Amino acid sequence: MRDVYVAGIGITSFTRLEYPLVEIAAYPGLMAMRESGIKSIDQLYVANMGAARVNHQSGLASAVVDNLSLTPAGAETIENGPASGASAIKQGFLAVASGMHDTVMVIGAERMREVNNLEATDFVATLTHPMAEYIYGVTLPSLAGMFARLYMEKYGVTSRHLAMVAVKNHKHAMDNFYAHLHEEITLEGILDSPDASTNNPIVADPLRYYDMCPVSDGGACLILTTADLAKKTGKPMVRLAGVGQATDTHAVHDRKDPTDLLAVREAAKKSFAMAGVKPADVHVAELHDAFTILEIVESEEAGFFERGQGHVALQEGYTRIGGKLPINPSGGLKAKGHPVGATGVGQAHEIVLQLWSEAGKRQVKNAKVGFTCNFGGFGNNVVCLTFIREG
Amino acid sequence: MERNIYAYKCKRCGHVQYPYRTICRNCHENDHNEFDIVPLPKKGKLLTFTHLFNPPSDFSTVFLSLGIVELEDGSRITGQLSIERPTIGMHVRANVEVVRKDEYNQYYGMVFYEA
Incomplete structure (x- = not known):
């Protein structure tokens, strides 16, 4: 296999965007081409989860490749739930590594705010098992609520710890121009004050409003290429060194230990093994905190902390910018936003920015090894990526 | 009439699975539809x-x-x-x-x- 490098990146704001999905996909592509000087590609992969359902548009990649005037390059749409983004990066990696293509563009794009919040939540709930979960009214927030309750009881995690994830990630997002939420929050405001129950109502007990990510529109792009072509861009050499994917049962109740995120553990292990690094070598990570509890548990399952110690590390400031292992310097899904199909590409965008030392005020010092965890379904399909800066 | 939710008992190994899968999660040996349909306890x-x-x-x-x-x-x-x-x-x-x-x-x- 050939080594695969990042040649260019691009992103839109993650927020409510008032322009068509195809353009949400095209702008980050344009940004990445402009930045890298790359004007033609061999193949485009577009990660998207809901265009056919939410935006009444199918065959998104064909529309995007034409919009960017990149025809006759190949183009495919990749749908893998909320892990579509990292899955598309995986396809791009395989295309370049195999020698089939030299330059591949990976775009993630989603426009969820075209419908109201209930419809968006229902669209995401179609990920659940149709007969064993969906018919009961199960949504992703409710799965997260049931998961959190059990996990909190088992490991002594409290609502306070969950709120600390939100406070940290909102703070990180303050320095991210592209983040959805530029709103600094405090434990006082969302937990302790008399107004807290109004500011932060329960949504899926024990999870509250500020334990959940917003519903976002947004797009992100990564151009992947060979070592020779990447050198020409003049950017620091960042290699996509590890790609790991794993799955778990479709229905959450089927898992032997319902507090396990087995697919995260396996995907992370594969990604680290391929990259030849250990969790302790990682300097910066973007984890899939669609719900605050997930950042804590994923940080354990990825191998950064012992089981049951993720919330302790959080409390001690380990995971904030300036700590030993900053997690979600972009603001994470919690505050940067979660345009489902674009999220995995957005995470990779942040890691590349960090490894290029171009993250501005939220820069993690001397970041050389970065990690992303993109979590699909309620942990039934997970893709983890490891990036290494060379030189 | 008492209603039930039915699970799928593998004819090869006896493992009961719910919801339905084409292949038994326990023995991985059965062919399509080699299950007995059994009511789940309540x-x-x-x-x-x-x-x-x-x-x-x-x-x-x-x-x-x-x-x-x-x-x-x-x-x-x-x-x-x-x-x-x-x-x-x-x-x-x-x-x-x-x-x-x-x-x-x-x-x-x-x-x-x-x-």
Whole structure:
């Protein structure tokens, strides 16, 4: 296999965007081409989860490749739930590594705010098992609520710890121009004050409003290429060194230990093994905190902390910018936003920015090894990526 | 008539799975449809639960209580709860009722009550 490098990146704001999905996909592509000087590609992969359902548009990649005037390059749409983004990066990696293509563009794009919040939540709930979960009214927030309750009881995690994830990630997002939420929050405001129950109502007990990510529109792009072509861009050499994917049962109740995120553990292990690094070598990570509890548990399952110690590390400031292992310097899904199909590409965008030392005020010092965890379904399909800066 | 939710018992190894899978998760040996259809027990223990305050639009209630229950035979199921103050580990019993209605269909599933 050939080594695969990042040649260019691009992103839109993650927020409510008032322009068509195809353009949400095209702008980050344009940004990445402009930045890298790359004007033609061999193949485009577009990660998207809901265009056919939410935006009444199918065959998104064909529309995007034409919009960017990149025809006759190949183009495919990749749908893998909320892990579509990292899955598309995986396809791009395989295309370049195999020698089939030299330059591949990976775009993630989603426009969820075209419908109201209930419809968006229902669209995401179609990920659940149709007969064993969906018919009961199960949504992703409710799965997260049931998961959190059990996990909190088992490991002594409290609502306070969950709120600390939100406070940290909102703070990180303050320095991210592209983040959805530029709103600094405090434990006082969302937990302790008399107004807290109004500011932060329960949504899926024990999870509250500020334990959940917003519903976002947004797009992100990564151009992947060979070592020779990447050198020409003049950017620091960042290699996509590890790609790991794993799955778990479709229905959450089927898992032997319902507090396990087995697919995260396996995907992370594969990604680290391929990259030849250990969790302790990682300097910066973007984890899939669609719900605050997930950042804590994923940080354990990825191998950064012992089981049951993720919330302790959080409390001690380990995971904030300036700590030993900053997690979600972009603001994470919690505050940067979660345009489902674009999220995995957005995470990779942040890691590349960090490894290029171009993250501005939220820069993690001397970041050389970065990690992303993109979590699909309620942990039934997970893709983890490891990036290494060379030189 | 008493309604049931049915699980799938592998004809080769006896493992009971719910929901349906084409291949048995335990022995991986069976061919298509080599299952006996068996009713799931209706008594069990509540493993975890949530009260969902933004239920999907098919539901007209203010909140929806959902839980995962470990049934007497060790199999597990997700269901709705009709219990005012659920606690982890409490004993529950199920009734099979309409759990969701939309424009065209109604769906039956397990609703759990305090045992």
